[in-house]
Amino acid sequence: MAFGAFGGAAPAADQQQVAQRKSPIALWLLLPGLLYLILFFVTPLFSLVITSFQEPVPGGFLGEYQNAFNPSNYVEVVGTYLPHILRSFVYASMATVFALLLGYPVAYVIGVKLRPYPLVQALALVILIAPFFISFLLRTIAWKQIFADEGVVVGLLKSMQIIPADAYLTGTPFSVVFGLTYMFLPFMALPIYTTLEKLDLRYVEAGSDLYASPFTVFRTVTFPLSLPGVVSGTLLTFIPATGDYINASRDFLGSTDTAMMGNVIEANFLVLQNFPAAAALSLILMMSILVLVSAYVKRSGTDDLL
């Protein structure tokens, strides 16, 4: 079912249901919400398609376009923005890997190791979701100021001669990937936590009873059982990270050299008023993500999730 990959908590909820009835009530329950999504989610995608093929009105003002069939828009944006497209996927993949490396152990400790201490477990869980409650823009600004040229981190690294005296951290690929990793870490850790929290420890015991080393038990028992959470977490990190333009913005952790697809879509739409280019880039972004995600879900063997 579609939600499995994202819900983590309630896959297969529909199948186990006892008595599903057929009733006209169902239609009335579904109609308002589905109609709303069709109006404000599906038709906007068609608007994007139409816009992406538009051409400028001859002799018109900036931002004036007319409907046409102009597939060269796509060729043009790929030609101009290929570095940004590649950068988006490279940065997002790196952030996803780092978030997994950080988030899995945290989720494991909270979901398994802290089981005997419910109070500490609850507290750790609150810490994990605490960042959600404070403006993400201000949190990103906080990192910018911590990494600033005159800030603590740069000063410390320079005095320890880890980085040369003229080095800087903000506006580099490092700070952008760092910011993305930070921003999406809770999105990675939470779904993994929900699967590990329900992990039946008797399987792990059975593994060690059969003389498997702790690592083998983890590799062959714990990790496969937590795979649905890992898949949800990586998707919840990778997808928004690819489209993000806050971290890579030069007012935050990036510079013009780190601009990602989100940045150029924003610039084309809201500043340059080149709507067709922005629309074409948006569709390229969405299509590439859908292709990558379905390939990934197939490969990870959690086919039934999507």
Next chain:
Amino acid sequence: MRGLGKYLLWVYSGMALVFLLIPVVYTIVFSFNDARRTNIIWRGFTFDNWLNVCDAQDVCPSFMNSIVVAGVSTVLATAMGTAIAIALVRYRFKFRQATTLLLFLPMATPEVVLGAGLAAQFLQLGVNKGLGTIIIAHTMFCISFVVVTVRARVAVLDPALEEAGRDLYGSPNQVFWRVTFPLLVPGITAAALLSFALSFDDFIITNFNAGAAVTFPRFVYTAAARGIPAEANVIAAGVFFVAIALVLITQISGAIKRKRLAATS
């Protein structure tokens, strides 16, 4: 060797949690900074920013806008999403696959695409962008999250309870409002809180559909270029404290309820 490995795991996870908290603490601490013009360097402790939050230009109006947008979108999304969640678990209908796909796709689409798509649609229809278009956009992306949250709750609902209601000659209406709905309230509350938080903190979709309307995240984004006033930190810190208090209250009241239920049974 094994002992060391165990120890490492705890230290590593503890450090990851500290890492998560650094910017949270930083933002709160700098709401007490005697900042004067730029809130970058620590200049000493003061309550001034907290006492005169609205002195900084645009901070309070943008905050009020965000509250209005989040409130209205939450009500709309929670109503529509809850209805869908109930239908998904309780009823059989055609187009189930298409329905789940339609609910799943908005969550799998990057925010820029959602934002640019809606903006392109408003542009083609000649709609003036403002608070109304922001509310339309936020309601749209909140629906799916409401469905996921409430559905989990409907799925674990014991159908025997409703059966008992029907056996006692409750009309379908009575059974729904006296039995089903009260049991769903915790799930619906969680979904509403999630919607509110998502809407309140949303920037990307908002930025594409705001026109001249300024929400709190939009204010912060524009201010980032010239320096963010400490009053913005006050707002963020205030929201944080309220949210944490809400989480603690629901956790504690849940624990008390469970205890009471255990005592009566």
